[in-house]
Amino acid sequence: MIELHNVTKFYKTSKGKKYVLKNVTQTIPTDVNVGILGRNGAGKSTLLRMLGGIDFPNSGTISSDKTFSWPMGLAGGFQGSMTGRQNVKFVCRIYGKSDLEIEDAIKSVQDFSELGDYFDMPIKIYSSGMKSRLSFGLSLFFDFDYLIIDETLSVGDKNFQVKSKAALRKKIENCNVLLVSHSMPILKEICDAGIVVNNGQMTYYDDINDAINIYDDINKQK
Amino acid sequence: MTKRTSLTIFKSVILALFLREIQTRFGTKKLGYFWAIFDAMLMVLVFAGLKSAISEKSMPGVDFPVFLASGFLAFFLWKNIVSKSIGAFSSNAALFNYVQVKPIDTIITRFLIEILVTSMATVVFLAIGLYFDFDITIENFNMVILAVAWLSLFGFSIGLFTAIIGTFYETFTKIVNIIMTPLLFVSALMYTVDSLPSALREIVLYNPLVHFIEMIHGNYFSVLDTKYVDYEYMFYWTFIPLFLALYFYRKAEKKIVSSR
Numbered sequence: 001m002i003e004l005h006n007v008t009k010f011y012k013t014s015k016g017k018k019y020v021l022k023n024v025t026q027t028i029p030t031d032v033n034v035g036i037l038g039r040n041g042a043g044k045s046t047l048l049r050m051l052g053g054i055d056f057p058n059s060g061t062i063s064s065d066k067t068f069s070w071p072m073g074l075a076g077g078f079q080g081s082m083t084g085r086q087n088v089k090f091v092c093r094i095y096g097k098s099d100l101e102i103e104d105a106i107k108s109v110q111d112f113s114e115l116g117d118y119f120d121m122p123i124k125i126y127s128s129g130m131k132s133r134l135s136f137g138l139s140l141f142f143d144f145d146y147l148i149i150d151e152t153l154s155v156g157d158k159n160f161q162v163k164s165k166a167a168l169r170k171k172i173e174n175c176n177v178l179l180v181s182h183s184m185p186i187l188k189e190i191c192d193a194g195i196v197v198n199n200g201q202m203t204y205y206d207d208i209n210d211a212i213n214i215y216d217d218i219n220k221q222k
Numbered sequence: 223m224t225k226r227t228s229l230t231i232f233k234s235v236i237l238a239l240f241l242r243e244i245q246t247r248f249g250t251k252k253l254g255y256f257w258a259i260f261d262a263m264l265m266v267l268v269f270a271g272l273k274s275a276i277s278e279k280s281m282p283g284v285d286f287p288v289f290l291a292s293g294f295l296a297f298f299l300w301k302n303i304v305s306k307s308i309g310a311f312s313s314n315a316a317l318f319n320y321v322q323v324k325p326i327d328t329i330i331t332r333f334l335i336e337i338l339v340t341s342m343a344t345v346v347f348l349a350i351g352l353y354f355d356f357d358i359t360i361e362n363f364n365m366v367i368l369a370v371a372w373l374s375l376f377g378f379s380i381g382l383f384t385a386i387i388g389t390f391y392e393t394f395t396k397i398v399n400i401i402m403t404p405l406l407f408v409s410a411l412m413y414t415v416d417s418l419p420s421a422l423r424e425i426v427l428y429n430p431l432v433h434f435i436e437m438i439h440g441n442y443f444s445v446l447d448t449k450y451v452d453y454e455y456m457f458y459w460t461f462i463p464l465f466l467a468l469y470f471y472r473k474a475e476k477k478i479v480s481s482r
Contacts, residue, residue, distance in 0.1 A: 011481070046481065053321045056476040070319045079316045081246055093238030094322045096226055 002028040002051060007060035009046060020046045021057065022200035028193075030066075033172060035191035035208050036180045037215040042197045044180045045073065045150055051178055052148045066145035068178075072135040073150030080124030084115055084134050087123060091138055105141045112137035112167070114160065133160065140167055147177045165189075184212055231322050239314075239323070239331040247335065259343045262294040269412045281414070283445035285356045291347050292442050293411040293435050296370055299340040300377040300431065301402060306332040307381025308388060308395055311478060318479045325478045326471060329385060333378050365441035372460065373434045379464035386470045389478050410435045415450045427452070430459035 007024045010017040020043030028034060028051075038044045049055035052068040070091075078087045088109050092102045110119050113133040118126060126134070139147060147168075168177070168190065181187050187194070187208055194211025196203050198218055205211040226234075248254035270287045281289065310328040317323045351358040360366055380398075388395035409431040415423055426432050433456045440448030 049481070054319055054479065056480045068321070070321075079242070079314070082242065086242065086245065090238050090242050090317075091320065093241070094231075094235050094320055096230060096234040 001030045002062065002064040002066070004028075005061045005063070007050075007057045007062060009043070009050065009057045019200035020197075021202060023060070024202055026202060026204055028195075028204060031176060032192045033177045033190055034179070035187040035194045035211065036178065036197065037187070037194060037211055038197035039218070042199075044197050045071070047195075047197055047202065048148055048150055048178060048180055052146075068146045069139045069142065069144040069148050070135070071148045071150050072132060072139055078123040078131060078134070081122055083122055084113075084119040084126075085110075087134070088138055092141075095142060105138070108141060109134065109137045112140065112163075133164075136164060136167075140171060144175055147171065147175060149177060150180045151182070187212065232327070235322050235324070235327050236331055236334070239317075239327060240334060243331055243335050247339075255342075258339045259346050261298050262291065262343060262347070265294045265406075265411075266290045273412075281445070284443050285358075288351060288356050288358055289439065289443070290412060291351070292366075292438055293409075295340060295344055295347065296373055296435060296438050297406070297409055297411055297431070299336060299370070300373050300434070301405070302339075303333055303336045303374060303377030304381040304384065305399070305402065306336060307378070307385045308398065311385055311389060325475060326382070329378070329382055333374070333381070336377075337374055359444075360442050361444040362441040366438055369434060369437040369441065372456065373438075375464070376430070376434065376456070376460045379460055379467060382471065383463045383467035386467055386474055386478070389474070405429070405431060408432070410439070414439065414446060416446075423450075430456060 004021075004024055004026045007021050009020040010022075011020070012018075036044050036047060046055060048071055050057060050062055051064075052071055053062075053064075054070070079090070082090065085106060088106050089102055092105050097105065113119070113130075113136075115130060115134060118130060123131065123134075136149075149168075165186075172190070177190060179187065179191055191208045192206075194205045194208040194215075196205070196211050196214050196218070203211075203214070205214070266287055269290050273286055307329045310332050311325050314323070314325075314328040317328070318325065348358055384395060384398045388398075408426055408429055410426065415426060415432060415436055418426060427450060433451050433453075437448055437451045437456075440446045440451065
């Protein structure tokens with residue numbers, strides 16, 4: 001369960017405050033996979049980061065006793081000067097993995113992400129697709145209550161997409177997912193419930209199809 | 223996922239950050255080992271050279287290059303702790319993507335690394351001193367170590383304080399950086415406080431670093447003393463910024479990580 005209580009989040013811009021969430025109180029129940037929909041710039045990624053505990057509202061509280069993955073997204077979240085291998089080691093270390101487990105992780109991430117020689121090159125030369133492959137491959141190695149995924153299931157070639165979707169489906173047998181995506185088929189396939197973020201409000205729907213319909217309506221109005 | 227205590231998490235984060243920074247610092251082609259001793263070595267050479275060129279009389283009973291080396295190593299330890307702390311948040315921002323990594327961890331890591339680097343540099347300097355037959359005898363080893371440890375903590379306080387304030391007011395960081403350079407000349411590094419005219423002495427003693435350097439020099443060399451060292455003054459300069467910094471940090475930790 002994730003509880004949002006009177007949550008307000010805004011960005012200061014030269015034209016005043018731009019609200020992502022304005023005084024939102026909402027409970028996200030346990031054991032559902034949630035898809036998050038919204039137009040570009042509506043604040044989906046910010047919401048995702050706040051749910052994952054690495055960004056914070058300007059006021060109000062978000063509380064949960066679950067564990068969350070880091071957000072897997074196109075934006076990266078890796079230290080650019082480190083190589084793929086060093087980043088894998090780093091993340092394993094902060095999760096307290098032993099040297100033996102780190103060896104395992106390196107092997108499995110290397111296999112899964114299909115980065116080849118790039119695995120030993122600095123992340124800053126990676127394409128965004130390569131970053132998210134590394135990030136997703138690494139996350140499979142850990143046990144979280146929630147996986148946080150920001151638009152990364154549609155990267156890579158056809159083969160990789162099939163592979164990562166299969167891996168995700170296997171993974172979510174034991175955990176839940178918070179997923180931002182613009183791809184309706186993926187949302188329908190993976191998520192049970194949906195959240196639509198629009199105009200500083202987020203609305204929770206028990207059925208992902210309802211959320212998708214509302215989102216379509218919003219798009220038609222504009 | 224099994225729950226870990228916050229101390230366990232803290233330790234594994236510090237270790238991970240430490241290994242990562244060491245790798246970037248001393249990785250291939252970076253000349254990290256060279257830069258670790260460069261600053262202090264350059265200063266010792268320049269001022270020892272100047273001294274022998276312009277004046278005949280030197281401090282009796284003191285090998286001047288050893289005097290310079292002990293002071294400059296300590297000064298650069300302090301200066302590097304402060305300036306590395308200032309950049310710690312921004313250069314590790316990507317790592318705040320992981321809930322375990324707290325901003326203060328990056329500063330603690332850099333603090334530990336600076337101590338390690340200075341220790342290595344000190345060993346190199348001692349070896350050079352031995353080789354060239356300088357008198358490197360330490361009169362009161364424990365007090366010198368205490369002074370250096372205290373100086374490091376002083377650096378940590380100022381570094382953390384500046385890093386936090388600087389996150390919200392960039393000008394503050396710039397001011398601290400501007401102060402750094404002239405400090406080199408007013409911190410009793412190439413002279414003793416005792417050798418100054420009394421009017422100048424009073425002004426210089428307002429600089430807290432002078433007290434730390436005098437404490438080191440006075441305990442290192444048997445012919446020098448620590449009569450100008452004001453421990454109370456050093457205490458205030460260490461702990462007032464430290465507690466302010468920790469207080470602000472508690473308030474601002476989330477804001478440092480938050481997107482703005």
